[in-house]
Amino acid sequence: MAGSDTFNGVITKGVGGIYTVRFSNEGILSYAQCAARGQFRLKGIKPAIGDRVTIMPSGDPDVEYVITDIENRTSFIARPPVANLSVMLLTFSVTEPAPDLTLLDKMLLVCSLRDIKPVIIFTKSDLNEGDSERLCSVYTKAGYEVLVSAPQKPLTKSDLKDIIGEGIAAFAGPSGVGKSTLCNSLLGFDLMETGEVSAKIKRGRHTTRHVELHEFFDGFICDTPGFTSLSLEDQGVDYRDVLYGYPEITSIATGCRFDDCSHRKEDGCVVRNALADGLLDQGRYERYTSFYTELYDNRNNYKHRRKQ
Numbered sequence: 001m002a003g004s005d006t007f008n009g010v011i012t013k014g015v016g017g018i019y020t021v022r023f024s025n026e027g028i029l030s031y032a033q034c035a036a037r038g039q040f041r042l043k044g045i046k047p048a049i050g051d052r053v054t055i056m057p058s059g060d061p062d063v064e065y066v067i068t069d070i071e072n073r074t075s076f077i078a079r080p081p082v083a084n085l086s087v088m089l090l091t092f093s094v095t096e097p098a099p100d101l102t103l104l105d106k107m108l109l110v111c112s113l114r115d116i117k118p119v120i121i122f123t124k125s126d127l128n129e130g131d132s133e134r135l136c137s138v139y140t141k142a143g144y145e146v147l148v149s150a151p152q153k154p155l156t157k158s159d160l161k162d163i164i165g166e167g168i169a170a171f172a173g174p175s176g177v178g179k180s181t182l183c184n185s186l187l188g189f190d191l192m193e194t195g196e197v198s199a200k201i202k203r204g205r206h207t208t209r210h211v212e213l214h215e216f217f218d219g220f221i222c223d224t225p226g227f228t229s230l231s232l233e234d235q236g237v238d239y240r241d242v243l244y245g246y247p248e249i250t251s252i253a254t255g256c257r258f259d260d261c262s263h264r265k266e267d268g269c270v271v272r273n274a275l276a277d278g279l280l281d282q283g284r285y286e287r288y289t290s291f292y293t294e295l296y297d298n299r300n301n302y303k304h305r306r307k308q
């Protein structure tokens with residue numbers, strides 16, 4: 001639908017059914033408050049931040065614009081709802097709280113299946129430099145992009161400028177790891193919002209209330225509330241897709257005797273040989289086999305999707 005009064009933009013915020021849309025009007029960036037057409041509700045579509053939309057004047061003085069069209073999403077995460085995410089900033093602290101590498105590996109797998117680029121950020125490296133270096137080395141060797149942050153050496157905007165480009169990036173990870181601290185410092189916001197460390201629970205006192213996209217060079221970043229668990233089954237992951245989260249295993253697995261080798265017990269498995277030779281990280285391998293085994297054992301109870 002093209003007309004002099006229609007614009008294309010991106011939803012940056014949505015509260016109580018009113019959406020903020022950033023759009024360009026003759027080269028000038030503006031923000032509009034928009035309602036959504038009833039047809040979306042009828043079709044079961046709820047606009048989400050990150051959605052690329054078409055808007056036009058509504059004629060209603062209270063909410064001046066209305067969203068008339070939503071582009072097909074390139075990706076969608078449900079909790080919190082964000083559409084068209086292109087980069088996931090997987091934030092984990094090296095300590096306080098101790099890094100949950102099962103959660104990290106699950107998130108790496110889910111990113112791969114959804115074509116979202118994962119970037120790992122290890123925070124609080126000031127509190128344990130040895131662990132920080134070990135974690136960095138494990139995930140760099142596995143083939144991932146890894147960044148490290150500490151108060152003395154915080155991430156800078158230029159560290160993320162090219163990674164994010166014109167895309168949409170979200171901080172994701174457990175609570176208390178420093179997502180809001182990082183996001184606020186990149187945006188130049190007041191750091192007070194994250195609060196002090198509580199001596200008792202060792203995590204920030206304030207939680208991220210609503211999720212909102214913030215302009216970051218030519219793209220956007222957003223902070224998200226923390227979460228503690230992720231179910232691969234709920235994410236529709238098939239046991240045969242677990243290797244997508246293990247590029248370092250995938251790259252050597254071509255030498256196994258059996259084409260459908262699960263790299264657990266089979267004879268002639270080059271993956272297990274590589275493990276015995278110390279060429280693979282033991283923890284990564286164990287998490288691979290535990291995800292594989294769990295999904296394999298439950299394969300008849302769930303309808304899994306294969307990666308195309």
Ligand SMILES: Nc1nc2c(ncn2[C@@H]2O[C@H](COP(=O)(O)OP(=O)(O)O)[C@@H](O)[C@H]2O)c(=O)[nH]1
Nearest residue numbers: 124150175176177178179180181194196197204
């Ligand atoms: N020592 C140390 N503390 C940090 C670092 N990053 C964040 N923190 C502290 O960790 C606590 C939780 O941070 P916050 O940003 O609220 O975590 P979030 O729950 O992931 O958003 C805050 O008290 C921060 O000051 C870091 O790199 N080193």
Ligand SMILES: [Mg+2]
Nearest residue numbers: 179180207208
């Ligand atoms: Mg936070």
Ligand SMILES: [Zn+2]
Nearest residue numbers: 256261263269
């Ligand atoms: Zn094998």
